[in-house]
Amino acid sequence: MASSGKFASLMRSYGRLTIFLIPIGVAVNFVGGQIALLLKLPIYLDSIGTILVGAICGGLPGALVGLLSNAINSITSPPTFGFAILNIAFGLLAGYFGRLGFFRVWWKALLTSIPFAFIGGFFGALITIWIFGGLAVGGGAIVVGALTAMGMDLSTANFVAQIPMDILDKVPTVLIVYLIIKGIPKRLLVKLPLGWVYLGKPNPRAARPAEASAPIA
Amino acid sequence: MSVAPLNTIADGYRRVASLGNPILDLSPITLLLSIILVIVVAVVGSGWVAPVVVSVVFVGIAYLAGRGTRYLVNILKLWLVVGLLLFVLRALLVKGETVLIPLGPIAVTAEGVDEGLRFSTMVMAICGGVTLFFALVPMRHLTLALERLGVSPRASFVVLASFQSITDLGATARVVLDAQKARGIETEGNVFVRAKAFFPILAPVFLTALAATEERAIALDARAFNSRGPKTSLIQLRPTPAWEWIIVAVCALVAATAIYGGVVGWL
Amino acid sequence: MALATLRDVRFTYENADQPALNGVTLELEPGLVHGIIGLNASGKTTLCGLLRGLIPHFHSGELTGEVVVLGKSLLDWDPAELSRTIGCVFDNPFTQISGIRDTVFEEIGFGLENLGVPREQIIDRVSAVIEELGIAAIAEKNPNELSGGQRQKVAFASIIAMDADVMIIDEPTSQLDPEASEAVFEIIAQLKARGKSIVLVEHKIDLLAEFADTITVLYEGVVARTGPTRDVLGEPGLEAFGVRPPEVSEFAWRLAAAGKPLPFFPVTRAEAARAVSQRIEEVSRGDRTA
Numbered sequence: 175m176a177s178s179g180k181f182a183s184l185m186r187s188y189g190r191l192t193i194f195l196i197p198i199g200v201a202v203n204f205v206g207g208q209i210a211l212l213l214k215l216p217i218y219l220d221s222i223g224t225i226l227v228g229a230i231c232g233g234l235p236g237a238l239v240g241l242l243s244n245a246i247n248s249i250t251s252p253p254t255f256g257f258a259i260l261n262i263a264f265g266l267l268a269g270y271f272g273r274l275g276f277f278r279v280w281w282k283a284l285l286t287s288i289p290f291a292f293i294g295g296f297f298g299a300l301i302t303i304w305i306f307g308g309l310a311v312g313g314g315a316i317v318v319g320a321l322t323a324m325g326m327d328l329s330t331a332n333f334v335a336q337i338p339m340d341i342l343d344k345v346p347t348v349l350i351v352y353l354i355i356k357g358i359p360k361r362l363l364v365k366l367p368l369g370w371v372y373l374g375k376p377n378p379r380a381a382r383p384a385e386a387s388a389p390i391a
Numbered sequence: 392m393s394v395a396p397l398n399t400i401a402d403g404y405r406r407v408a409s410l411g412n413p414i415l416d417l418s419p420i421t422l423l424l425s426i427i428l429v430i431v432v433a434v435v436g437s438g439w440v441a442p443v444v445v446s447v448v449f450v451g452i453a454y455l456a457g458r459g460t461r462y463l464v465n466i467l468k469l470w471l472v473v474g475l476l477l478f479v480l481r482a483l484l485v486k487g488e489t490v491l492i493p494l495g496p497i498a499v500t501a502e503g504v505d506e507g508l509r510f511s512t513m514v515m516a517i518c519g520g521v522t523l524f525f526a527l528v529p530m531r532h533l534t535l536a537l538e539r540l541g542v543s544p545r546a547s548f549v550v551l552a553s554f555q556s557i558t559d560l561g562a563t564a565r566v567v568l569d570a571q572k573a574r575g576i577e578t579e580g581n582v583f584v585r586a587k588a589f590f591p592i593l594a595p596v597f598l599t600a601l602a603a604t605e606e607r608a609i610a611l612d613a614r615a616f617n618s619r620g621p622k623t624s625l626i627q628l629r630p631t632p633a634w635e636w637i638i639v640a641v642c643a644l645v646a647a648t649a650i651y652g653g654v655v656g657w658l
Numbered sequence: 659m660a661l662a663t664l665r666d667v668r669f670t671y672e673n674a675d676q677p678a679l680n681g682v683t684l685e686l687e688p689g690l691v692h693g694i695i696g697l698n699a700s701g702k703t704t705l706c707g708l709l710r711g712l713i714p715h716f717h718s719g720e721l722t723g724e725v726v727v728l729g730k731s732l733l734d735w736d737p738a739e740l741s742r743t744i745g746c747v748f749d750n751p752f753t754q755i756s757g758i759r760d761t762v763f764e765e766i767g768f769g770l771e772n773l774g775v776p777r778e779q780i781i782d783r784v785s786a787v788i789e790e791l792g793i794a795a796i797a798e799k800n801p802n803e804l805s806g807g808q809r810q811k812v813a814f815a816s817i818i819a820m821d822a823d824v825m826i827i828d829e830p831t832s833q834l835d836p837e838a839s840e841a842v843f844e845i846i847a848q849l850k851a852r853g854k855s856i857v858l859v860e861h862k863i864d865l866l867a868e869f870a871d872t873i874t875v876l877y878e879g880v881v882a883r884t885g886p887t888r889d890v891l892g893e894p895g896l897e898a899f900g901v902r903p904p905e906v907s908e909f910a911w912r913l914a915a916a917g918k919p920l921p922f923f924p925v926t927r928a929e930a931a932r933a934v935s936q937r938i939e940e941v942s943r944g945d946r947t948a
Contacts (some may be wrong), residue, residue, distance in 0.1 A: 179541070179543045180543075181542075181543040181545055181546050182543045182545050182619075185545050190608050190612070190617075190716060191559070191604060191608055193545060193549060193603065194552070194604045194608050194611075195601075195604060195605055196549050196553070197549060197552035197553040197555070197556040198556055198560070198597070198600045200553040200556065200557065200596055201553065201557045201559070201600070202555035202560065202593070202596070202600075203611070204557045204560075204561070205557070205560045205561055205593065205596060206593055207563050208561065208564065209568075209589060209592050209593055210565060210589065211566075212578075213578055213585040213586070213588055214585060214588060215582065215585060215586055216587065219589070226597070238549070242549070242550065242553055243553075246553065246554070246557075248521070249522075249525045250465075250522075251469070251518075252514075252521040252522070253473060253516045253518070253519055255414070275601060304588040306477075307510065308482075309477065309480040309481060309484065310477075311473050311476055311477065312476075315476060316480075318477070319480045319483070319484060321641065322484050323483070323496060323497045324496070325485065325496065328484070329405075337530060347591075350589070350593065350594075351588055353590060353594065354594050354597055354598070356595075357566070357594055357598055358598070358601065359602075360673045361671060361672075361673060361674075362601060362602070362605060364525070364672050365605065365671060365716075366717060371546060373673070376460065390403070394794070394795050394797075394798065395798060396794070397785055397788055397794040397797055398785075398796055400761075400763055400797050401763070401784075402787045403836050404763070404777070404780075404781050405778075405781060411933075429807055442832070547758075551757075551758035552757055552758055555757040555758065555802060558802070559757070559802075569795060579801055584828070596668065603750070603752070603753045606715075606748060606750055606753040606754075607753040607754075609712060609716065609746070610748060610753055610754040611750070611756060612716075612741050613710075613741055613744075613745060613746040613769075613771035613814060613817065614756065614768055614769035614772060614817075614820070615736070615738075615741070615742055615769050615773045615820070616772055617737075617738055617741070618738050618742065618772055618773060618774075619738065620773070620774045621774050622771050622774055623770075623771050623774050623776060623777055623780065624771055624777070625763070625764050625767045625771060625777060626764070626779055627777065633761060656831075
């Protein structure tokens with residue numbers, strides 16, 4: 175029975191709200207990107223949903239948001255799919271940092287932008303080099319092209335173009351995630367898998383060590 | 392616009408779902424496999440002829456399915472935005488010996504042109520296949536076909552709800568944007584002023600969606616969404632006839648030949 | 659078997675300072691429309707959540723007291739089964755549409771699909787409900803493009819199609835315009851005629867007076883008044899609980915206070931019209947002086 179399958183049981187273990195938050199996370203990615211375009215900002219801001227859901231629901235839901243957003247974008251721009259692993263990584267990392275409480279304090283949230291930007295920038299450049307021979311699509315490719323024309327080695331050009339771009343994108347992203355989480359009412363935090371982190375409570379799963387180590391009768 | 396009487400609508404569900412065209416009625420799974428196999432033909436080998444032929448074949452299939460014009464428009468856009476850039480950058484920057492057009496520090500080389508043609512047409516053939524698939528298969532039918540294969544209905548929920556949420560939250564964003572503008576939030580000016588407007592627009596969009604999510608979870612629970620038994624479906628997809636699998640087999644044969652040809656050096 | 663029995667029920671939401679329900683004792687009979695009224699935060703929605711089994715499974719918190727629903731203690735109910743047995747309609751038309759079905763017909767059938775009902779039956783039941791509620795004109799439309807009033811009708815249709823015997827309806831007209839509200843109340847009247855047990859939370863006291871068999875007034879988490887509609891509305895002092903009595907009842911009291919009581923106490927406009935014309939007749943027959 176499909177509803178007792180692995181995906182269904184997995185979703186159930188995340189509480190009742192998570193499965194409804196994944197589509198919201200996907201939508202936030204898209205709407206964030208659209209608002210950034212509307213306000214003519216020079217950054218993408220299209221991973222806010224991924225990191226937000228990762229931080230409040232856990233790594234796996236966050237990764238799903240990233241994967242799904244990437245897949246939906248790939249329908250209209252198939253080369254995007256090459257970078258799916260990055261979005262998945264963002265979600266997983268966000269869950270990891272969320273669980274450790276990094277999004278409770280603004281400067282700790284800021285710190286997370288470093289690994290995020292590293293993954294986005296460094297591994298983004300690597301993927302561009304491996305899959306697209308260093309010359310992919312979009313404005314970034316034009317920058318890389320210009321740098322290469324000026325004599326820079328192709329691979330280096332990719333890193334030089336990607337990493338600062340990603341730092342510029344991820345720093346506001348994590349701060350926005352931090353601020354949004356601060357705005358979540360307590361009664362909803364209680365219903366989120368990682369809500370206990372932001373309510374300052376102990377990990378409900380770690381609170382039962384006696385059961386875990388109880389001898390089997 | 393006249394409304395169909397209720398009986399007609401009800402009868403529609405008694406019949407197998409049909410989009411009125413033999414290609415559109417192909418099972419999403421066999422269509423997917425066939426397209427993938429045809430893409431293989433474009434990818435193996437080393438020239439640009441095979442990918443172009445494959446791209447044209449895709450356009451042909453789109454026209455046979457009655458979706459030709461829209462497909463053509465979309466794919467031409469992709470050729471312009473993606474394909475052209477891939478080609479031009481390679482033509483200009485790939486270092487080669489046979490210089491065709493010198494342009495100061497860089498030059499258009501024959502090797503660059505070759506590689507540009509090869510890479511861009513190959514990527515465009517893949518894009519063509521992907522775009523074709525989603526032009527022919529409605530998302531709803533795709534999720535139904537996957538559920539028939541055992542994928543959890545919750546997974547299809549997440550996929551379908553994502554599309555709808557993108558629309559819904561987009562609409563909310565527009566309302567919030569207007570509301571915030573009326574409150575005096577500036578959306579014009581230098582980049583810092585505009586950047587400050589971002590959070591006051593996005594945050595309410597998310598927070599109202601989050602509050603609504605709780606209600607939605609309860610409402611769907613009342614619709615037995617959380618029930619664990621087997622589910623049925625109003626829409627019934629056509630059971631896949633044998634001849635569709637023959638099509639897949641033919642495509643596999645063509646793909647195998649292409650791989651051989653690529654290895655041996657024809658393509 | 660009573661529809662629901664609550665004895666000294668207290669419930670505090672997790673992270674809340676005050677209890678939402680502070681000693682509620684209530685008995686509801688089946689087959690009737692039970693009106694629930696009270697100020698915001700008086701416990702109405704919490705009460706609904708309790709009857710539905712959302713408390714304590716979905717909303718965590720501290721629950722004490724005895725709750726028996728349809729003969730079984732609340733905690734003995736399997737949550738999925740309870741949510742199947744009791745249909746619910748809420749106030750927000752925008753959160754009750756699944757969002758994943760392309761036509762109203764399919765949307766109404768969604769609950770039945772989840773229950774694994776065979777396709778033929780789904781088609782029959784959905785068609786019947788669409789006819790009953792008169793929404794055949796929108797049967798093929800995309801539910802996501804409907805107005806609030808239309809969505810609320812579809813929400814009702816979806817729950818009615820699941821044919822639960824008990825329905826909890828929580829402020830169904832609060833976000834609708836008067837015309838759409840009328841339509842919703844017609845639906846509730848039809849349900850009442852079919853003998854469903856209904857718990858109806860509403861602010862519009864006039865409508866409750868019209869349709870409810872019993873009224874329960876909640877105030878600060880306790881039951882302030884409960885009983886047959888006429889008795890509850892007939893007793894003066896409702897304003898203390900933040901509930902304005904129906905207009906016609908106030909009118910009747912004023913008359914009584916002026917020493918000219920009506921022949922019987924009206925709670926609806928129809929009754930008031932009858933009482934007044936009866937009184938006018940009495941006067942013109944000379945039975946009473948004006």
